Amino acid sequence: MNSEPSQQPSFRIRWQGQIEAVQCRAWVWRYKMDNRTHHHLGFNLFVKGEADGREGRFIVAVSDTQHTKLQFRIGDVFKGTAWPCSKAKHDIADYHRAGGFKALSRADQQTDPAGPPFTELMPPIEVFQRCGPRMLDAKLWRKQCFACMWANKSAVEIEYKFGKVKRYRKETFCYGPRSCLSYDMGPPREVQYFDTFPSIDDGWMDDLCTEQRGDED
Ligand code: SF4
Numbered sequence: 001m002n003s004e005p006s007q008q009p010s011f012r013i014r015w016q017g018q019i020e021a022v023q024c025r026a027w028v029w030r031y032k033m034d035n036r037t038h039h040h041l042g043f044n045l046f047v048k049g050e051a052d053g054r055e056g057r058f059i060v061a062v063s064d065t066q067h068t069k070l071q072f073r074i075g076d077v078f079k080g081t082a083w084p085c086s087k088a089k090h091d092i093a094d095y096h097r098a099g100g101f102k103a104l105s106r107a108d109q110q111t112d113p114a115g116p117p118f119t120e121l122m123p124p125i126e127v128f129q130r131c132g133p134r135m136l137d138a139k140l141w142r143k144q145c146f147a148c149m150w151a152n153k154s155a156v157e158i159e160y161k162f163g164k165v166k167r168y169r170k171e172t173f174c175y176g177p178r179s180c181l182s183y184d185m186g187p188p189r190e191v192q193y194f195d196t197f198p199s200i201d202d203g204w205m206d207d208l209c210t211e212q213r214g215d216e217d
Helices: 064-070 125-131 138-142 204-209
Strands: 013-031 035-051 054-063 077-084 095-105 151-161 165-174 189-193 196-201
Touching (some): 035 077, 138 151, 138 165
Parallel strands (some): 054 095
16 A cells, blocks of 8 residues: 555554465564574565555565465455554554455466466465575566565664664565576665664675575575
8 A cells, every 4th residue: 555654544444355466474683794683474465455445555464373274375355354554663564463354256276386486375484484585686576576475575674773773674585496597686785883884785694594494495
């Protein structure tokens, strides 16, 4: 939804629409050069439809438990309730605390899941925690990767002045196989600190974040 947070209602709204993408839901803590911690919260549904009486595209945050039960997939049409994320700094979603789900129609099972993009049913959140993410070019995330189960856009909290000042932004990541031919890291990312030059995350932290894969792709 394009409305500013201050314009959003602070009460439960109704939404309905078709799911265009399902991605894991996470937030990232960054501190200077060598700290990038990904916290996995559940899943984001990217929906085209109507929310709070307005038509458009919006993101609904759901929990791992809700996803395990309802098995959301691209093409499903759902309706439900949720609350605006007006002050939720660790979510990129427009709405969270979703409930009252009702499936209005379900998409067919994928018969040809070969990717990229990979569009099988999303695995549980533990799989994302185990794989770990690499930085993904933001343009790729928006275009070729948007429907991919391994794509992610996270809220990022930067420890700008330790314990006193934080800064917030959004970044894009990929949890998919290292062999994916669509992958590109994009430009290195600056991590600012108040009294020094910014640190540069040029990809070496991706190796740390994915080291638990071992020899797996
Ligand atoms: S680069 Fe990552 S997100 Fe994009 S298609 Fe490949 S696995 Fe999916």
